[in-house]
Amino acid sequence: MPASVKDLVLILQLFFPRDLALQQGLYVLAVIISMYPLLRLHANQRREPRQPARTGWYKSIATLLTTAFSDESNNVEAWPSGLGGDRVAEYTENICRDLDKLYMLLGLAEGTTDVESTFDFRRAKPILATSRLNCVFCPPGDSNLVPTLRRRRWDKIQTVWLLDSSFHWVEASLLVAHCARCNADYYPDRITYTLHPGTRSRQERLEYSADFLRISKHGIWVHRQIALAQEKALHRFHSGWSNFADWVNDCTGNAKHKMTARQSQRLFLEHFSRRLLVAHGKDSTFHCEAHPSSKLLAQEVRKVIGTNGGVLPSSMSHGCTECTHVKRYRSDLIQEGAVLGSNTGVAEFDRS
Incomplete structure (x- = not known):
């Protein structure tokens, strides 16, 4: 029978101090799960005659647990008042003594070799949404409050593909915020709005601290860390857009999702447009047609910073x-x- 939440609660009650910080407690639990191969090596060595009760593998387990409980915690308040380093040794000893029973509660029976598949935790979908809470265009109302951002009522949660910071293609959920007063839409990387009430033409402002950038209108997003990697590749290896796209595809090894040369070019334009506008102090005044093509975006940025604005x-x-x-x-x-x-x-x- 697989382990349940009831088993997890029992493990926490038996082996963990009640006042241990939640973040550190989860970390220690992850360390315990990762050490299962060491317990198998310890048990296998103990089958030989005249072997010590505490083999080198056992001592390594104790050392790793002690480190997880103490040195690797940057939170001084992780241990409550009066609970010092001696209690670290005490809890480490308690876990090591009954480590085989702890693994049984976790569902790791003797003979299990593939720990990763047993604890293949499902990752939550990343949420792509604006970091803003209030509208940047509307003045405070009668109650002296700036209008809050709502979810667009005609929008469903959009499922998009994201190349995350670890170079993995993952499904993500995109939600667009909306101001009910001025009808501005807030995306993770830009804000679209109408210049004059009653008109249908929309303009956009760029978000300069965005963690995610859209590189295709068909729902392809990338983490900002990928743009920084592209910047370094262009600088160090003189890589072109197509070369970088091929390199990303080789790294991800995903046959279903590939970065195209056009998307690589768009990533370059989105990232360096923001860099240039900030460098020239034009980030607060720049605006252009909403959802522009790559060519139009480049033209508008060049128009604002000057013909030679990008030349040193x-x-x-x-x-x-x-x-x-x-x-x-x-x-x-x-x-x-x-x-x-x-x-x-x-x-x-x-x-x-």
């Missing part, structure tokens, strides 16, 4: 071992004798 003047004359050569213009190469012609590849240059 110092990079035009920079050269080092990390770069292949100093930045050159076509006219400079021709003046130095490079034979270019119509060739768009490597320039032929006579160094003699």
Whole structure:
């Protein structure tokens, strides 16, 4: 019979101090589950004659438990007043002494080898929603309160695909917030609104601290950590959008869900548009057509920050071992004798 909540309650009552912090208690329980292979090695060694009651495996289990109960807790208040390091040793000893019975309560019978499948905890779907609580456009009302955000009543909970921070494709739930007064919609990464009441054309503002970015109108989202990984790949490996998409697909190994080169390009534009706007101090004033295409978004950002807003003047004359050569213009190469012609590849240059 598989373990039940009743068994878990019994384990907590028998082996854990009542005043132990919840976060640390769950951590210690996870450590105990992960140590099951060590108990099997300890029991197997004990079958030989003249083996000590406390083998090296047993001592390793005790050490890991002591560490989990004490050193790895950053919360000084995890232990109540008067419960010091001696109680750590006491609770560690209690668990080690009856560890085989504890595993029986957890449903790990003798001979179980695949602990991960036994404790394959189902992950909850990530929730994609705005971090805001009130409308940023509406002034306070009669009660001096800013309108709160509601869930759009005509919307169902949308199921979308998310590439999370650990490079796994997971299903997520998307919920869009709505202001009933000005009809602004709040997505996790942007706010859409009408410029003038009664008009149907909508504009959008970007959210600059968003944890999730939409890279496809068909419900494909990525965690911001993926955008940072793309930034490092572009900087360190000079990777293109297609190369990065292929690398992500190789890492995820998911045959059903693949990042396309267009989605990789969109991720780049969403991330670096925000970076450039913040760097130029335009983040509070930037707005564009709601849900723009990649081309339109790039055009609007360039219009706001200026034609050369994304160019660092110092990079035009920079050269080092990390770069292949100093930045050159076509006219400079021709003046130095490079034979270019119509060739768009490597320039032929006579160094003699």
